Amino acid sequence: MTNKRVQLGRKILSANEEYAQENQNLLREKGKYCLNMISSPGSGKTAILARTISDVRDRVKIGVVEGDIQTDIDAERIRATNAPAIQINTDGACHLSATQVNAALHQIGLNELDLVVIENVGNLVCPTAFELGEDGKVVVLSVAEGDDKPAKYPAIFSKAKVLLLNKIDLVNMGAVDFDVDKAMADAKRLNKDIEIFCISAKTGEGMADWYDWLIRKAGK
Amino acid sequence: MHETMVAESLVNSIIAEAAKNEGKPIKAKMSCGLLNTVNDEVLTFAFEAISKGTICEGITLEIEHKAMKGKCKDCGKEFDFEIVEPRCSHCGCDSFELLPDPPLLLEEIEFQTE
Structure with a gap:
């Protein structure tokens, strides 16, 4: 009995990476900035987006690609602000893939937009x-x-450009014990370049600085 | 749970490779970086589940975790980046450039031939 070893060095997620590259080429070609928004379920991604879209609409035109396991509840919330939204249902998958986003980018009407935000599946x-x-x-x-x-979840904090600490009004009213300085220091330790904005999508507190960052990145 | 997609992609790659080679695949080696956040136990479970009824059934999966490298801006040396304590292991400096995270790779398949 003999064994034969075949060396490969082949990328396992190459199909996803090829589509990610294609998405990036498409966005660069059209001169559009694109953000991938990631969080646990219920952190307020859609609420932040809906308020942001309404508040900056005179400066930046935003379109949203919505990722959820089921329903188009989030896309409807975005469309209520008159911004375009494409809903992707992953039917159980815990993340969006570049293939799904590629199809959405072709439907969303990129020419009319300055910025595309992909709201990933809550995870x-x-x-x-x-x-x-x-x-x-x-x-x-x-x-x-x-x-x-x-x-506890270092990878995303290590990779992100921005951390939005949302529902900050709950800390100010003493409703939750959350050490803002500790969370910020831990995030900075993982990623010293991360920009942190303490915000409340409900009250609007701190949103202006986030908008300034967004407007700058969208090239406005 | 993204391990399921990784496992599916692995199984498809091995099936494609098995068609081009003689013998039965008995072992597959893969490697991954830090930010792929691959859990060995979950991936192995998913791989076994997806392999059932294919030529991959019964294959031993070896998973190697490769360090993500940082390049110190002070002493210029490369070091293994530690996500919970990000600083140069040579001089302790916290000013560094992160090098790309190693990708998920199917490194090698071992086939049993007659």
């Missing part, structure tokens, strides 16, 4: 491993989830 782990062709990742952490999340 702090899996979406981190799949590049979609974006310019950067935004991680959202709501204070109700606890200040230990950057330490």
Whole structure:
């Protein structure tokens, strides 16, 4: 009995990476900035987007690719702001793939937009491993989830360009015990270049600085 | 749970390779980086489940985790990046450039021939 070894060195997720590259080429060609928004379910991604779209509409035209396991509830919330939204249902998968995003980018009407935000499936782990062709990742952490999340889920905080600490009004009113300084220090330790904005999509607190960052990145 | 997609992709690659080679695949070696966040136990479970009824059934899967490298801006040396304590292991400096995370790779398949 003899054994034969075949050396391969083949990329396992090459199909996803090829589509991610194609997405990036398409976005660059059209001069559009693209963000991949990642968080746990319920952190407020859609609420942040809906408020942002309404507040910056005179400066930046935003389109949203919505990823959810089921329903088009989120796309409807975005469309209520008169922004275009394409809903992707993953039917159980815990992350968006670049193939799915590619189809959405061709439907969303890129020519009319300055910025595309991909709202990933609510999950702090899996979406981190799949590049979609974006310019950067935004991680959202709501204070109700606890200040230990950057330490416990380091990969996304290590990769993200921006951390949005949402529902900050709950800390200010004493409704949750969340050590803002600890969460920020842990995130900075993982990624010293990460930009952190403490915001409340509900009250609007802190949103202006986030908008300034977004407007700058969208080239406006 | 993204391990399921990784496992599916692995099984498809091995099936494609088996068609081009003689013998039965008995072992597959793969490697991954830090930010792929691959859990060995979950991936092995998914691989076994997806392999059932294919030529991959019964294959031993070896998973190697490769370090992500940082390049120190102070001493210029490369070091293994530690996600919980990101600093140069040579001089302790926290100013560095992160080098690309090693990709998920199917490194090698071992076939049993007659």
